[in-house]
Amino acid sequence: MSNHTKKRVSIVGALAATALLALAACSTSGGTATTSTSGAAAKIIKVGFSQVGSESGWRAANTKDIQATLTTANGFDLKFSDAQQKQENQIAAIRSYIAQGVDVIAFSPVVESGWDAVLQEAKAAKIPVVLTDRAVDSKDTSLYESFLGSDFVLEGQKAGEWAVKQFGDKPTNIVELQGTTGSAPANDRMAGFKKAIEGHPNLKIIASQTGNFTRAEGKTVMEGFLAANPKIDLVWAHNDDMGLGAIEAIEAAGKVPGKDIQMVTADATHDGMQALVDGKINFIVECNPLLGQQLADVIKQIMAGQAPEKRILTKETTFTQDQAKAALPTRQY
Numbered sequence: 001m002s003n004h005t006k007k008r009v010s011i012v013g014a015l016a017a018t019a020l021l022a023l024a025a026c027s028t029s030g031g032t033a034t035t036s037t038s039g040a041a042a043k044i045i046k047v048g049f050s051q052v053g054s055e056s057g058w059r060a061a062n063t064k065d066i067q068a069t070l071t072t073a074n075g076f077d078l079k080f081s082d083a084q085q086k087q088e089n090q091i092a093a094i095r096s097y098i099a100q101g102v103d104v105i106a107f108s109p110v111v112e113s114g115w116d117a118v119l120q121e122a123k124a125a126k127i128p129v130v131l132t133d134r135a136v137d138s139k140d141t142s143l144y145e146s147f148l149g150s151d152f153v154l155e156g157q158k159a160g161e162w163a164v165k166q167f168g169d170k171p172t173n174i175v176e177l178q179g180t181t182g183s184a185p186a187n188d189r190m191a192g193f194k195k196a197i198e199g200h201p202n203l204k205i206i207a208s209q210t211g212n213f214t215r216a217e218g219k220t221v222m223e224g225f226l227a228a229n230p231k232i233d234l235v236w237a238h239n240d241d242m243g244l245g246a247i248e249a250i251e252a253a254g255k256v257p258g259k260d261i262q263m264v265t266a267d268a269t270h271d272g273m274q275a276l277v278d279g280k281i282n283f284i285v286e287c288n289p290l291l292g293q294q295l296a297d298v299i300k301q302i303m304a305g306q307a308p309e310k311r312i313l314t315k316e317t318t319f320t321q322d323q324a325k326a327a328l329p330t331r332q333y
């Protein structure tokens with residue numbers, strides 16, 4: 001190849017490389033615009049998210065997934081707030097998102113009721129709202145575009161059906177560690193479990209109290225249950241974290257969890273599944289926290305002027321000890 005041609009080839013090569021670099025830079029810089037598939041600059045979507053808190057392993061996995069999915073590289077500018085399980089903090093966060101003029105508001109309501117006023121304000125500001133994880137009891141369903149999350153009644157039912165199978169018609173004293181008072185998961189898991197055991201009068205819920213979905217409160221409430229009830233056969237804990245706290249109280253009382261007192265929980269987080277493998281929990285009903293992709297898809301539909309499905313269910317299953325042994329090594333949370 002002549003020197004002249006070599007020179008031309010190297011200039012063309014350099015130009016092509018620069019062009020490629022420029023293109024790459026603009027698509028990952030996450031500046032004001034990203035190149036969408038059509039090549040036209042797609043607007044970054046400003047999302048205000050109000051999270052319940054950081055009360056449990058489930059919540060930590062849910063937060064991690066949402067933050068890992070709603071990134072600038074994926075076309076989002078995510079504003080995220082943790083309400084420490086207080087409704088007034090969520091209402092304040094939603095109001096601040098309205099004031100900031102975000103494109104979409106998403107949140108997991110800590111309790112079911114008391115949202116109509118602030119959701120009316122979002123509607124008046126023409127900011128669409130997406131519910132994730134937990135539901136609100138607003139009669140006016142125009143206040144939100146979509147609700148994506150689990151069927152908690154079904155989760156409770158699965159736990160109750162297991163208890164019926166496990167204890168047959170032997171007299172069985174059950175204590176219930178309820179989730180946050182007034183929250184959709186607590187209300188619905190309780191209802192589902194009760195429905196599954198009705199018609200089996202041998203299965204009796206002899207005590208029921210909220211442990212607010214935390215390990216610490218689950219332990220304290222279980223200590224109270226143990227002090228007041230000489231015969232407890234089964235703990236029904238609305239989440240793994242309260243169950244793990246209860247295990248500490250059971251062991252401190254010199255009893256063997258999973259044997260002297262059996263346990264069924266909801267969530268299937270890593271630590272819960274480990275306790276199931278260790279035989280301290282006997283059955284877990286999964287509640288899938290990985291809602292980030294579904295949320296991203298719903299927001300993109302809304303921004304494209306499409307109406308998302310009103311109710312989007314999460315896929316989830318149940319685990320026996322053997323199934324937990326098989327699943328634990330590859331679980332994402």
Ligand code: GZL
Nearest residue numbers: 055056058059133185213239
């Ligand atoms: C259920 C979620 C509940 C989990 C708890 O979707 O709202 O809140 O079961 C969490 O672990 O605290």
Ligand code: ZN
Nearest residue numbers: 168169199200
């Ligand atoms: Zn029966």
